[in-house]
Amino acid sequence: MDKIAQTFDRLKAKNEIGLMTHVVIGYPNLKTTAAIVEAMVEAGTDMIELQMPFSDPTADGPTITKANQIALDNGVKMRDCMEMMGRLNEKFNIPFLFMGYFNLIFNYGYGRGNSYGVAKFCRDAIDAGASGLIVPDIPPDEAQEGYLDACQQNNLHPISVISPNISDVRLHKIAKVASGFVYCTSRTGTTGRPEAIEFDWLNTFLTKAKQYIPVPLAVGFSLSKREHLERLRGYADVAVVGSYMIQLFDREGIDGVRRTVRLLKG
Amino acid sequence: MNPKMITTMPDERGHFGEFGGRYVPEMLAPALDELAEAYEKWKNDEQFQQELNDLYRNYSGRPTPLYFAGNLSKQLGGAKIYLKQEGLGQTGAHKINHALGQALLAQKMGKQRIIAETGAGQHGLATATVAAKFGFDCTIYMGEVDVKRQATNVFWMRQLGAKVEVVTEGTKTLKDAVNAALKDWMWNVATTYFLLGSTVGPHPYPTIVRDFQSIVGVETKQQILEQEGRLPDYMIACVGGGSNSMGFFNAFLDETGVQLIGVEAGGKGIIPGGHAARFQGGRLGVVEGYKSYFLQDDDGQVMKTHSVSAGLDYAGVGPQLAYLQQQKRVQFVYATDNEVIEAFRRLARTEGILPALESAHAVAHAIKLAGQLPQDKIIAVNLSGRGDKDIFIVADYLNDQYWKDFCARYSEYGLSGEYDG
Numbered sequence: 019m020d021k022i023a024q025t026f027d028r029l030k031a032k033n034e035i036g037l038m039t040h041v042v043i044g045y046p047n048l049k050t051t052a053a054i055v056e057a058m059v060e061a062g063t064d065m066i067e068l069q070m071p072f073s074d075p076t077a078d079g080p081t082i083t084k085a086n087q088i089a090l091d092n093g094v095k096m097r098d099c100m101e102m103m104g105r106l107n108e109k110f111n112i113p114f115l116f117m118g119y120f121n122l123i124f125n126y127g128y129g130r131g132n133s134y135g136v137a138k139f140c141r142d143a144i145d146a147g148a149s150g151l152i153v154p155d156i157p158p159d160e161a162q163e164g165y166l167d168a169c170q171q172n173n174l175h176p177i178s179v180i181s182p183n184i185s186d187v188r189l190h191k192i193a194k195v196a197s198g199f200v201y202c203t204s205r206t207g208t209t210g211r212p213e214a215i216e217f218d219w220l221n222t223f224l225t226k227a228k229q230y231i232p233v234p235l236a237v238g239f240s241l242s243k244r245e246h247l248e249r250l251r252g253y254a255d256v257a258v259v260g261s262y263m264i265q266l267f268d269r270e271g272i273d274g275v276r277r278t279v280r281l282l283k284g
Numbered sequence: 285m286n287p288k289m290i291t292t293m294p295d296e297r298g299h300f301g302e303f304g305g306r307y308v309p310e311m312l313a314p315a316l317d318e319l320a321e322a323y324e325k326w327k328n329d330e331q332f333q334q335e336l337n338d339l340y341r342n343y344s345g346r347p348t349p350l351y352f353a354g355n356l357s358k359q360l361g362g363a364k365i366y367l368k369q370e371g372l373g374q375t376g377a378h379k380i381n382h383a384l385g386q387a388l389l390a391q392k393m394g395k396q397r398i399i400a401e402t403g404a405g406q407h408g409l410a411t412a413t414v415a416a417k418f419g420f421d422c423t424i425y426m427g428e429v430d431v432k433r434q435a436t437n438v439f440w441m442r443q444l445g446a447k448v449e450v451v452t453e454g455t456k457t458l459k460d461a462v463n464a465a466l467k468d469w470m471w472n473v474a475t476t477y478f479l480l481g482s483t484v485g486p487h488p489y490p491t492i493v494r495d496f497q498s499i500v501g502v503e504t505k506q507q508i509l510e511q512e513g514r515l516p517d518y519m520i521a522c523v524g525g526g527s528n529s530m531g532f533f534n535a536f537l538d539e540t541g542v543q544l545i546g547v548e549a550g551g552k553g554i555i556p557g558g559h560a561a562r563f564q565g566g567r568l569g570v571v572e573g574y575k576s577y578f579l580q581d582d583d584g585q586v587m588k589t590h591s592v593s594a595g596l597d598y599a600g601v602g603p604q605l606a607y608l609q610q611q612k613r614v615q616f617v618y619a620t621d622n623e624v625i626e627a628f629r630r631l632a633r634t635e636g637i638l639p640a641l642e643s644a645h646a647v648a649h650a651i652k653l654a655g656q657l658p659q660d661k662i663i664a665v666n667l668s669g670r671g672d673k674d675i676f677i678v679a680d681y682l683n684d685q686y687w688k689d690f691c692a693r694y695s696e697y698g699l700s701g702e703y704d705g
Contacts, residue, residue, distance in 0.1 A: 074572065099319075120570045122583065125569060126584070134550055154571070155307045159305070181310055184311075184313070185317070203311060208467045237378065
């Protein structure tokens with residue numbers, strides 16, 4: 019059984035809501051990214067998304083956008099992202115997912131050997147031990163890019179990202195290709211910003227989504243407190259804390275990240 | 285190539301061959317569906333067309349003239365050069381065409397707020413203008429680099445009542461302004477119309493902008509037939525995202541006897557980071573919601589671009605133009621900054637016309653081409669905008685001492701008695 023399925027089974031047996039945290043590879047530098055991940059794992063996070071830095075992160079708010087830029091300014095390449103994924107999987111047994119924008123995958127490996135692109139990326143990602151991919155700008159309409167097929171052939175979960183404003187028709191479409199879990203944003207907008215989340219409205223949507231979607235649901239965007247996780251219990255299987263982790267690191271360093279992951283896990 | 289294929293483009297998912305499409309976060313899907321649906325509903329509506337034509341004519345000043353540049357043609361000694369004078373319309377550039385069309389669409393859709401990105405500021409200016417006219421709340425996103433080099437347009441946008449948000453992320457130019465506007469849209473997707481300013485972005489934008497701009501080519505066709513009794517041999521337009529070129533070319537795509545030429549920004553020459561010529565060293569990619577050619581590094585990171593003209597300083601190119609290049613229907617060349625400034629000065633002195641630096645790229649290529657052609661050939665150039673906005677850039681480029689002195693005195697004393705020049 020794959021690591022993601024194992025994680026959800028374990029969470030279910032303990033009746034726990036899971037926690038997925040997030041780092042940008044190379045922020046503030048490669049060495050510290052690895053140290054942040056180590057602290058998160060020690061403190062009990064269930065999964066981690068490793069974001070591959072991109073020049074044009076359209077779905078991200080200011081915090082993660084800036085982290086992307088700093089990582090790129092540090093000279094972080096896709097090669098470094100693959101190496102990081104490999105090293106972390108040798109060291110830790112939780113699921114790691116690659117998060118990033120489609121152009122990085124579409125052009126992966128260009129200029130190195132004859133073949134490049136989606137299939138090559140998926141092969142290298144599974145070799146490095148990745149459990150899944152979170153790519154916000156490849157909705158089901160453009161599935162013909164070979165993305166879903168390449169994921170399937172390589173046993174990588176292509177994690178769909180949805181938002182509560184989705185139409186029933188499109189929800190059906192996503193349900194058909196859902197694999198591993200589905201990532202639902204808590205609202206529209208970009209990542210970050212400590213907005214008050216309308217939990218009643220969100221949970222009503224999650225209840226509806228569950229009827230369609232045969233895999234677990236993760237919820238992210240603007241989550242930062244244990245209380246948020248409690249509110250989602252029974253509606254979502256995993257809570258995602260992204261921008262807040264970077265803000266924490268900036269303010270309180272790795273110790274702050276470790277302490278907060280412990281608090282979030284309760 | 286089957287010409288019919290071109291006129292019926294794109295397919296229903298917004299693909300021009302392998303280009304285009306809609307690569308956006310799922311949360312934007314409802315808004316793009318709503319937009320595509322509204323556009324399908326209104327585009328052939330008779331009253332909508334009447335209202336738009338009235339705006340084109342009485343608000344913007346269409347049709348714009350097609351002017352025979354006799355002096356320039358004579359000086360070059362070759363083909364006859366005609367200039368489509370888009371710079372004579374309201375706001376001084378072709379951007380007003382799609383701004384009016386989209387504002388009318390936004391009104392029909394019941395939106396109260398419009399947002400837009402801008403590079404040179406001409407699209408921002410056109411958007412701020414239509415927002416004032418239609419009574420929309422308006423925010424314009426503009427990269428910090430462009431804000432600095434196009435300060436006059438920033439000032440005018442604010443006078444028109446728009447809020448100008450300075451974008452300090454990434455390369456601080458047009459692509460980053462597009463990203464910032466997309467992000468605003470994600471937050472305000474229910475109330476806001478994103479008035480995109482070029483034939484780029486996710487479907488249906490490349491189609492909507494092209495269609496509202498196609499009036500330029502339709503008029504040109506009629507005017508050249510009136511003046512010459514035949515179609516031109518060559519049509520030349522500058523290409524940033526593609527709004528003026530697609531508007532100019534669209535009515536001629538099936539006229540295979542007319543050679544269509546797009547001129548990209550060659551900047552300081554074709555060196556990495558020194559230009560914005562996507563067909564010189566660009567590669568297929570998926571960025572900002574569409575698939576096309578982008579200037580990018582081996583990893584797929586979008587590269588810094590450079591052009592003397594802010595409006596062409598963009599790493600991507602409209603998907604339909606990428607398709608037309610692949611099908612060899614449109615030929616792409618480039619003009620360097622030096623050639624562009626030279627063309628600007630030449631047109632000013634021979635014809636008394638100050639072209640926008642964007643449009644001066646097209647003029648530069650026409651100058652190169654005309655002399656090589658016999659006198660019975662005809663070239664039509666889209667002069668997409670006028671050059672008033674470029675006063676600081678041109679003066680700086682020419683290192684003009686008079687202007688530098690004026691600016692120094694002005695910043696010290698304003699327009700008080702100290703200044704007598």
